[in-house]
Amino acid sequence: MGRKIFYYNSVTSTNIIAKELAENGLEEGTVIIAEEQTLGKGRMGRKWSTPNGEAIAMTIILRPEISPFMAPSITPILAVSAVEALRKLTGFDVKIKWPNDIVLDSKKLCGILTEMNSDMDMINYIIVGMGLNVNQENFDDEIKEVAVSLKSFSGINFKRKIIIAEILNEFEKNYEIFKVKGISEFLDKLKEYSVLLGKRVKVISINNSFEGEAIDIDKDGSLIVKKDNGEITKVLSGDVSVRGM
Ligand code: ATP
Incomplete structure (x- = not known):
């Protein structure tokens, strides 16, 4: 390089x-x-x-x-x-x-x-x-x-x-x-x-936003978030913004 x-x-x-x-x-x-x-x-x-x-x-x-x-x-x-x-x-x-x-x-x-x-x-x-x-x-x-x-x-x-x-x-x-x-x-x-793991986050994408806790990074590099309703979801890096709260 x-x-x-x-x-x-x-x-x-x-x-x-x-x-x-x-x-x-x-x-x-x-x-x-x-x-x-x-x-x-x-x-x-x-x-x-x-x-x-x-x-x-x-x-x-x-x-x-x-x-x-x-x-x-x-x-x-x-x-x-x-x-x-x-x-x-x-x-x-x-x-x-x-x-x-x-x-x-x-x-x-x-x-x-x-x-x-x-x-x-x-x-x-x-x-x-x-x-x-x-x-x-x-x-x-x-x-x-x-x-x-x-x-x-x-x-x-x-x-x-x-x-x-x-x-x-x-x-x-x-x-x-x-x-x-x-x-x-x-x-x-x-x-x-990672500064987000273990923290509350707000995930914002064009047609969907939600809050939860960033609990892990998956083996493909995506962020795993536990939503407030208990659902566990994988966030891909594409077009999302994640705010620490
Ligand atoms: P978000 O933080 O909302 O998730 P992002 O991380 O995707 O956004 P980037 O696209 O990486 O944001 O960076 C652009 C944003 O960074 C700008 O909207 C502005 O707020 C901020 N910014 C611009 N220039 C600088 C700079 N020199 N240093 C720090 N922050 C900057």
């Missing part, structure tokens, strides 16, 4: 650039990094803010020979990798908020967005992007209640290059294990780092 890096000052979104490069045949492991995103993307058309020079915006191009059904698992694999890299470098108690965020001090430190291009049962490419707040001291009004950076939490300035290198090293290692053994190999870590 990262043996070929495309570095930009300002882009619309590193996922958009990665898609163009992947369409043009760029190989697996190519990394796109930008100092600023003007149209940073979250899930479901939401925005991700990446101010110039203070955060990490990077996207990795992957071409795994796995079933397209396994592609969404790339998000938790990168989440585990980033958590382990950040814990090692900072010692902070960073955690995963299922399915795609990394949190610190109950606030959002990092978001991950995986997108896939496939034909029938073959993956052409996957791009997995992350926005990680590193040295921001302040956030825009819209997100200041929910966002945190390594610096806003600790007062310490961090070197983004070192963080990027450590995340890529961890991810490369975990990605190789994942391709052979699948997501189940990472269940223990996903549970250990």
